[in-house]
Amino acid sequence: MKQFQYVQPAxxxxxxxxxxxxxxxxxxxGTNLVDLMKRGVTAPDKLVDINHLPLKHITSTPKGLYIGALALNSVVSENKLVAEKQPLLAMALKSGASPQLRNMASVGGNMMQRTRCGYFYDTAMxxxxxxxxxxxxAYEGVNRMHAIFGASSQCIAVHPSDMCVALAALDAVVIIAGKKGEHRVPFTEFHRLPGDHPETDNNLPFGELIVGVEIPNNNLQKNSYYLKVRDRQSYAFALVSVAAALDIENGIIQNAxxxxxxxxxxxxxxxxxEKLLIGKKASEESFQQAAQLAMQGAKAYGHNSFKLKLAPASITEALKHAAGLV
Amino acid sequence: MESKESLTMPVNEQEVKDSSRRIFLKQSSLLTAVAFTPGIAVKAADLHVDEEIAAVFEKMPLKMEVNGKPHNLSVEPRSTLLDILREQLDLTGTKKGCDHGQCGACTVHVDGRRINSCLTLGVMMNGKKITTIEGLAHGDQLHPMQEAFIKHDGFQCGYCTPGQIMSAVACIREGHAGSEHEIREYMSGNICRCGAYPNIVNAIQEVKNGGQAI
Incomplete structure (x- = not known):
């Protein structure tokens, strides 16, 4: 690892x-950053340790649930308020990494983690x-784990997080602090597609800091499910994962x-x-229609062709679990 | 406070052998490094210039408590907790497996939470309380989890065992040892390539069902 300066501003x-x-x-x-530094993928001159900042709290707000950027993944996944208000988030977090890594990883860090594409990690490639x-x-190489949506000829890597999939589904908002104060970004607009600039993973302005996320209240507690399909049962990145949450009244989907x-x-x-599901009966048939629609525009690159079948099957399965049909 | 020397003082023949083996490994890896470095570096190594070069790089003070003993150390910012434990404190029970947070051999507890020490920078441990595998037993009396691993053959080669045991203790303390399924899920961060998993699960279940305070 290259030498660096370590600072801990107060x-x-x-x-x-x-x-x-x-x-x-x-x-x-540091669970991703230290690994990347050991491999020489990234070599900062200066590390700024922010662990002592008071950004660990998880609280109910009038609008929803606020989670500080430094709250540990393990703490969030076991938190009572999270279990009660946003069980989908807890389920997604518990499916990610290992207990040891969840005890280290923060919410903000989870959002900022880099892809696990083998070509990104191998500095000879x-x-x-x-x-x-x-x-x-990866474009013409080993791309079994890679993207089927939104990729470019420049990059077909995927974002590896489970937590972020749940936060995107739950309409979370990212709270970012800069020198001029705080601003809010919808979670679905925080990360970006690769386009011609795959070196930029997200829209966090340079020099600014994620301070927390807020999840608005909803009626999705009863019928939510996080399905993660992977090469082994635990402690592996997703081949495909699905965050599904429904609000069902008298068998009819009110919100998806x-x-x-x-x-x-x-x-x-x-x-x-989601739009297609609203007003429909919570049935396997509706779920299959939604899954089929979701696959429009999907494109595989060789080794990951199996995802074209795995993804719609996973959507249907996740929705069945969410609706209590399994 | 016990000195570092008394901690590592060989007490029997086997330990003498073990400690000579470590010294041999250290020396031989240095010789290997010397063999593959240019002449000037060899000369520098002869004159111990390498140690002086190392001292030029900024070191930082680190105060932490390891297994109940306070330590005042001076570390490079890039030193991991794992390397500090093994190389500076001679606590070699904590193992370096993958060194990338994928195998769990380096698992230790920091303020009661299990973490991967290979991905933890030492400088970030200031003021923390660390427990390693060496801190579980009380003198000659093994920790119940250590006893259970022996009884149930929870290992073959033993390399992953310190990490497995640290994780197993945490697994019960966290309340994640309610069933075989739950134990397997919450022990998934510790890989055992000998495949002792069924016996590890049995050991954890025995300690859990024994109900002792661990």
Missing amino acids: TQQAVLEVINKPGTKIIAG PCNKRVPGSGCG RLAMGGVAHKPWRLFDA
Whole structure:
């Protein structure tokens, strides 16, 4: 690992003073960043430790549920308010990583984690995300884990988070602090598609800090499910995952939320499929129609062709679980 | 406070052998490094210039408590907790497996929570209380989880065992050992390539059902 300077500014304001310089990175749990530094994928000159900032609280607000950016993934997943108000989030978090990593990883860090594309990690390989302009090793290479939605010829990597898939489905809002104060970004607009700039994972302005997320109240507690399909039963990244939440009254769907993980450069929200479900009977037939609609525009790159079948089957399965039909 | 020397003082023949083996490994890896470095570096190593070069890099103070003993250390910001435990404190029970947070061999407890010490920077542990596998037993009396691993053959080669045991203790303390399924899910961060999983689960279930305070 390259040498770096380590600083721990006392306040949020002091953190904002130092993070707007090139070569500077924030460290929270470090579960992804330290790994990337060990492999030489990233080599910051300065690490800014923010763990002492008071951003760990989980509280009820008039609008919903507020979770501080430094709340640990394990703490959020076991929190009573989260279990009561947003069980989908707890379920998604529990399916991610390992107990040890969840004890280190923060909510903000989970959002900021990089792709696990093998070409991004292997510094001997081309990767437009790691070295812009060097090419995409995965496009015609080993791409079993890769995107089927929203990719570009520059990058077909996927965002690896489970937590983010649930937060995208739940209409969460990201609260970001900059020198001029705080602003809010819808979760679905936080991460971005690769386009011609796969080196940029998200729309967090340079020099600014995620301070928390807020999830608006909803009526989706009774019928929600996070399905994660992976190569082994636990402690593996998703091949495909689905966050499904429904509000069902007398067998009719009043409100639906759907998002997928493991299929795109960002959590992939399925707005059209949601619209199709509203007013329909909560049945396998409706779910299959939604799944079929959700697959419009999907494109595979060779090794990941199986996802074209796995993804709609997973959507249907997740919705059946959410609706209590399984 | 017990000195570092008394902690690592060999007490029997086997430990003497073990400790010589470690010294041999350290020396031989240094020789290997020397063999593959240019002449000037060899000369520098002869003159211990490498140690002086290392001292130029900024070191930071680190105060932490390990297994109940306070330590005042000076560490490079890039040193992981795992490397500090093993190389500076000679607590080699905590193992380096993958060194990338994928295998769990380096599992230790920080302020009561299990974490991967290989992905933890030492400088971030200031003021923390660390428990390693060496801190579980009371003198010659093994921790109930250590006893159970022996009784149930919870290992073959033993390399993953310290991490498995640290994780197993945390698994019960967290309340995640309610069923075989739950134990397997909450022990998934610890890989055992010998495949001792069924016996590890049996060991954890026995300790859980024994109901002792662990």
